[in-house]
Amino acid sequence: MEKMRSNISMAVIRRLPKYYRYLNDLVEKGVTRISSMEFGRILGFTASQIRQDLNCFGGFGQQGYGYNVEELRDEIANILGLNKTNNAIIVGAGNLGQAIANYSGFRGSGFILKGMFDINPRLVGISIRDIKIMDIDEMSEFIKKADINVGIICTPKEGAQEVADRLTGERIKAIWNFAPTDLDVPEDVIVENVHLSESLMVLAYLMNQRENAEDNK
Amino acid sequence: MEKMRSNISMAVIRRLPKYYRYLNDLVEKGVTRISSMEFGRILGFTASQIRQDLNCFGGFGQQGYGYNVEELRDEIANILGLNKTNNAIIVGAGNLGQAIANYSGFRGSGFILKGMFDINPRLVGISIRDIKIMDIDEMSEFIKKADINVGIICTPKEGAQEVADRLTGERIKAIWNFAPTDLDVPEDVIVENVHLSESLMVLAYLMNQRENAEDNK
DNA sequence: TAGATTGTTAATCGATTAACAATC
DNA sequence: TAGATTGTTAATCGATTAACAATC
Numbered sequence: 001m002e003k004m005r006s007n008i009s010m011a012v013i014r015r016l017p018k019y020y021r022y023l024n025d026l027v028e029k030g031v032t033r034i035s036s037m038e039f040g041r042i043l044g045f046t047a048s049q050i051r052q053d054l055n056c057f058g059g060f061g062q063q064g065y066g067y068n069v070e071e072l073r074d075e076i077a078n079i080l081g082l083n084k085t086n087n088a089i090i091v092g093a094g095n096l097g098q099a100i101a102n103y104s105g106f107r108g109s110g111f112i113l114k115g116m117f118d119i120n121p122r123l124v125g126i127s128i129r130d131i132k133i134m135d136i137d138e139m140s141e142f143i144k145k146a147d148i149n150v151g152i153i154c155t156p157k158e159g160a161q162e163v164a165d166r167l168t169g170e171r172i173k174a175i176w177n178f179a180p181t182d183l184d185v186p187e188d189v190i191v192e193n194v195h196l197s198e199s200l201m202v203l204a205y206l207m208n209q210r211e212n213a214e215d216n217k
Numbered sequence: 218m219e220k221m222r223s224n225i226s227m228a229v230i231r232r233l234p235k236y237y238r239y240l241n242d243l244v245e246k247g248v249t250r251i252s253s254m255e256f257g258r259i260l261g262f263t264a265s266q267i268r269q270d271l272n273c274f275g276g277f278g279q280q281g282y283g284y285n286v287e288e289l290r291d292e293i294a295n296i297l298g299l300n301k302t303n304n305a306i307i308v309g310a311g312n313l314g315q316a317i318a319n320y321s322g323f324r325g326s327g328f329i330l331k332g333m334f335d336i337n338p339r340l341v342g343i344s345i346r347d348i349k350i351m352d353i354d355e356m357s358e359f360i361k362k363a364d365i366n367v368g369i370i371c372t373p374k375e376g377a378q379e380v381a382d383r384l385t386g387e388r389i390k391a392i393w394n395f396a397p398t399d400l401d402v403p404e405d406v407i408v409e410n411v412h413l414s415e416s417l418m419v420l421a422y423l424m425n426q427r428e429n430a431e432d433n434k
Numbered sequence: 435t436a437g438a439t440t441g442t443t444a445a446t447c448g449a450t451t452a453a454c455a456a457t458c
Numbered sequence: 459t460a461g462a463t464t465g466t467t468a469a470t471c472g473a474t475t476a477a478c479a480a481t482c
Binding site: 013014016017018020021079080081082084086094095096098099102103105106108109110111149150173174176180181188190192194195196197198199200201202203204205206207208209210211 | 230231233234235237238296297298299301303311312313315316319320322323325326327328366367390391393397398405407409411412413414415416417418419420421422423424425426427428
């Protein structure tokens with residue numbers, strides 16, 4: 001990486017995975033070079049935005065040519081840290097936890113699922129994709145033993161903060177939170193929320209708006 | 218609703234569910250009134266932002282008093298359209314589809330799951346929470362018969378666009394998309410994406426950044 | 435070399451924050 | 459009435475877009 005500004009805005013960061021996804025598609029299609037203008041057309045972004053975004057991390061293009069698709073893809077993978085591996089556990093092995101355990105997207109992001117935990121004795125002992133569900137009381141020891149640095153919380157909202165406390169107590173670095181609540185964690189712990197209910201409410205809002213707009217026609 | 222601007226920014230809209238969630242918590246705790254300053258402290262927003270946001274939809278507060286918690290909660294529920302019901306189907310009844318089918322958050326958002334569809338004959342016939350999984354060829358007829366207006370796509374990315382085409386062909390109003398791809402739909406169809414892989418990559422990025430920052434200490 | 439397209443600076447636009455008069 | 463706090467306008471900040479010199 002040629003240069004590396006430290007304060008990249010989250011707006012830019014949240015666009016990176018989309019760049020990565022589309023670059024992968026282009027590589028698969030055999031496209032070798034692309035201009036910011038053409039890439040913008042595909043993504044629905046302005047060419048300006050793409051050039052600004054990429055230049056937060058370095059000059060990956062070449063004047064008069066554009067960007068080498070495969071090279072840019074690999075650069076972004078590197079920026080996203082997809083080449084680094086992170087060991088993860090899922091806490092809460094209900095329906096959602098099990099679905100996440102089966103989630104094939106782990107592969108491509110460098111995350112490796114090492115264990116699952118639950119308080120429900122009926123789930124403890126079951127295996128999902130060769131990952132055994134353990135009792136939550138074994139969690140602290142397991143985190144140390146298996147060098148876990150990511151916790152994925154798939155519990156109901158009631159248990160989520162306590163789980164987060166236990167995870168951060170074991171010096172876990174990041175939490176991927178599916179519980180419908182905001183977690184209170186030490187400032188050096190990263191939390192990425194997936195709030196399904198909020199996404200669904202936004203959908204409800206947009207549908208409701210659309211309907212109201214039609215009524216006023 | 219006293220007034221109703223038509224062009225509310227998505228930034229505001231995506232904060233509404235969070236307001237709603239915290240107001241619900243406050244109602245449960247028995248808090249009857251709250252000032253924008255105190256509410257901001259709880260949410261981590263500025264008081265200014267809260268007042269600006271709420272005033273997009275109307276003057277729900279009272280000078281010298283603040284906001285009535287329960288009243289404001291109900292107003293926001295109304296703005297979000299949570300009182301309206303929407304009939305939904307899930308397309309793709311694998312692990313994620315089944316987890317979503319079991320998702321309890323439907324209740325509170327006015328969405329009612331009416332059916333599930335898959336192409337896998339081994340899944341067709343199975344019931345999840347009293348919802349039978351049907352063959353995808355029965356989908357079009359079912360949408361008409363059961364008055365479905367929301368499709369939830371839980372297929373792999375390969376099948377997603379074709380499913381979207383079929384759904385929009387049946388005049389569905391909105392799609393909640395879990396497939397890791399962007400859908401091409403008519404402009405009057407609402408799409409709300411839940412891109413798990415993008416969320417996970419952002420987490421990877423933040424962990425990677427944190428690590429690099431520590432190395433430079 | 436001429437044409438194309440980047441990297442980067444400047445201009446614009448939109449969102450957030452601050453300030454304060456209105457008013458409960 | 460005096461104090462509190464809103465609703466709303468103005469100021470600031472940040473993100474996006476436009477423009478263009480640099481350069482492949």
